Amino acid sequence: MSGTVKNIIFVGFMGTGKTTLGRLLAERLQWPFIDCDEKIVQKAGMSIADYFAMHGEAAFRDLETEVIREVLSGRMQVVSTGGGSVLRESNRALMKNGGLVIALTADKDTILQRVRHDSGRPLLQGDAEARVGKLLKEREGAYDFADISINTAQRSMEQAIQRILESLEAGKPE
Numbered sequence: 001m002s003g004t005v006k007n008i009i010f011v012g013f014m015g016t017g018k019t020t021l022g023r024l025l026a027e028r029l030q031w032p033f034i035d036c037d038e039k040i041v042q043k044a045g046m047s048i049a050d051y052f053a054m055h056g057e058a059a060f061r062d063l064e065t066e067v068i069r070e071v072l073s074g075r076m077q078v079v080s081t082g083g084g085s086v087l088r089e090s091n092r093a094l095m096k097n098g099g100l101v102i103a104l105t106a107d108k109d110t111i112l113q114r115v116r117h118d119s120g121r122p123l124l125q126g127d128a129e130a131r132v133g134k135l136l137k138e139r140e141g142a143y144d145f146a147d148i149s150i151n152t153a154q155r156s157m158e159q160a161i162q163r164i165l166e167s168l169e170a171g172k173p174e
């Protein structure tokens with residue numbers, strides 16, 4: 001199925017592994033890998049944390065939509081999005097039309113373990129545990145529009161990749 005899907009698009013909460021697994025899958029498929037956050041950093045000429053601090057979240061979300069639109073006009077790419085990009089209906093529509101959407105999931109403790117020492121996520125500054133808890137509640141169900149869902153807390157990265165490759169070969173979303 002990897003030959004017939006337009007793009008493979010990863011969505012999911014922060015720390016579920018979108019960037020890491022996306023890059024790995026792209027290598028396996030020999031498709032280009034694009035991380036939307038990296039594109040935003042290139043366009044903005046500064047880190048995401050600095051962009052939030054200087055321009056605020058609303059401006060970040062506008063830039064994020066611009067990047068998603070541009071990236072998904074292409075084909076045969078593995079695309080990892082930022083965790084909050086699914087909050088806009090227009091972004092979700094772009095993703096649904098842009099290819100196979102794979103949601104990555106993980107439980108709160110796993111997410112916390114993975115993101116705790118990473119200062120690059122402005123929404124988690126301060127009390128990371130409280131912030132992850134609050135955002136997980138606010139975003140409950142936000143990733144349900146995906147074609148496939150994979151729990152990365154219960155799998156090694158290699159197992160997650162195998163699971164995705166099997167789904168692609170089976171030729172239909174589960």
Ligand SMILES: Nc1ncnc2c1ncn2[C@@H]1O[C@H](COP(=O)(O)OP(=O)(O)O)[C@@H](O)[C@H]1O
Pocket residue numbers: 012013014015016017018019020021080114152153155156157160
């Ligand atoms: N099974 C796994 N699947 C995905 N990521 C994992 C897994 N185990 C550990 N990780 C780690 O979790 C972190 C997730 O980071 P990242 O890929 O940046 O997530 P996201 O882009 O979804 O925020 C990385 O440090 C990655 O190495």
Ligand SMILES: O=C(O)C1=C[C@@H](OP(=O)(O)O)[C@@H](O)[C@H](O)C1
Pocket residue numbers: 012013014015018019037048081082083084085120121122123
């Ligand atoms: O969930 C969010 O709102 C965000 C997730 C981040 O990406 P990751 O999900 O790759 O960490 C990044 O886009 C920004 O810090 C905002």
Ligand SMILES: [Mg+2]
Pocket residue numbers: 018019020037080081082
């Ligand atoms: Mg990421």
